[in-house]
Amino acid sequence: MKRIFTICAVLSGLLFFAQEAGKAGELLKNEASKNEMGASKDKTEASKNNNSGNSGFRNPNNQNNQNRRPTNPNYQWNQNYGYAEVFLRIPEQGYFNVELGDQSISNNSGKYRFFDLSSGRVPIAIYDNGYLIYRTTLNIRNNSRLVLDFFTNKGLYLLDSYPIQNDYYGFNNWNDVWNNPYANSGNNGNINYPNVMDNQTFQQFMSAMKKDAWFDDKKITFINQQGRHAMFTSDQIAVLVKDLSFDKNKITLAKSLFSKCVDKQKYFIVGDALDFDSSRRNLMDFISNN
Incomplete structure (x- = not known):
C-alpha cells in the first residue's frame, strides 16, 4: 500500500x-475604482490632487517654492526611516510603473525591488503604459521582506514574508525569491531556499x-x-x-x-x-x- x-x-x-499564475500566495484586493482604471496616470494623479485641494502638484506645500532651493540646505546624513523591503514581480511582457509609498520604479524587466521602506500600511499602485490597473495597501513591518507576484488577469498575490537578518538574502538566484513559494525553482541541484x-x-x-x-x-x-x-x-x-x-x-x-x-x-x-x-x-x- x-x-x-x-x-x-x-x-x-x-x-x-508546476508554477502557475495564481496558484501560490494570498490575493490582495484591487482598491482602484473603475473610473480610475479608465484614466491615464497623469489624469489619475491630477484627480487625486484636485480632491485634496491643490493644483496637481505631488507636494502641495511646496507649490509656491517648487523652483527654489534653500541657500543652506539641511543635510541629514544618518536619518533612520526604518528598514523593510518589498519585492514585486510582473512575469509578463510590457512596460509597467509601480509606485510604493513615495518610491516609484518603471521598467520592462518585470522585477521591482524596493528598499529602505518604513513600516506601516503603505499604498501600492501599478500602471500599465501610464494607466492605473491595480491599487491596494500593503502592511509592511520593519526588518521584513514582502514577496509578491502580479498578473494583469488575476491580480496581486502576496507570496510570503521573510525576516531580514544581517543583509542575508537566503537564495542563490534572484528568481528563487519568487519561484520558491511555488516549490519550483529555476536552479537545478542544491537550492538555497529562503x-x-x-x-x-x-x-x-x-x-x-x-x-x-x-x-x-x-x-x-x-x-x-x-x-x-x-x-x-x-x-x-x-x-x-x-x-x-x-x-x-x-x-x-x-x-x-x-x-x-x-x-x-x-x-x-x-x-x-x-x-x-x-x-x-x-x-x-x-x-x-x-
Whole structure:
C-alpha cells in the first residue's frame, strides 16, 4: 500500500506542483475604482490632487517654492526611516510603473525591488503604459521582506514574508525569491531556499519543542508559532509529524505544514510517518486538491 501511495504522490507532484499564475500566495484586493482604471496616470494623479485641494502638484506645500532651493540646505546624513523591503514581480511582457509609498520604479524587466521602506500600511499602485490597473495597501513591518507576484488577469498575490537578518538574502538566484513559494525553482541541484531550517537549527527546534511541549496540542501550537516564518523540508516535516502520538493529530499537522514545504515533490515521505492507510489516502487526496 505504501508503494502505491508513493507512486501516486510522485505523479501528483509532477502534475500539480508546476508554477502557475495564481496558484501560490494570498490575493490582495484591487482598491482602484473603475473610473480610475479608465484614466491615464497623469489624469489619475491630477484627480487625486484636485480632491485634496491643490493644483496637481505631488507636494502641495511646496507649490509656491517648487523652483527654489534653500541657500543652506539641511543635510541629514544618518536619518533612520526604518528598514523593510518589498519585492514585486510582473512575469509578463510590457512596460509597467509601480509606485510604493513615495518610491516609484518603471521598467520592462518585470522585477521591482524596493528598499529602505518604513513600516506601516503603505499604498501600492501599478500602471500599465501610464494607466492605473491595480491599487491596494500593503502592511509592511520593519526588518521584513514582502514577496509578491502580479498578473494583469488575476491580480496581486502576496507570496510570503521573510525576516531580514544581517543583509542575508537566503537564495542563490534572484528568481528563487519568487519561484520558491511555488516549490519550483529555476536552479537545478542544491537550492538555497529562503528561511529553510538547516539541520543544526532543526535539531535545536526539536529540542526546544520537547522541552516546552509534552502533549500533541502543545507541540502543534509550538510548531505553528515558532515555525511561522520558517520553511521546512519534507524530511523535517516527517520527523515533526512522527513525533506526535495520535494519528488524527498527525494528519492535521501534515496538512497544515504542506504550504511550508520547500520540496513538495517529496511530500510522500510525510505519508510514511502516518500510522494508518486511511490517513495516507486522506493526505494524498489533500495533496491532489492543493
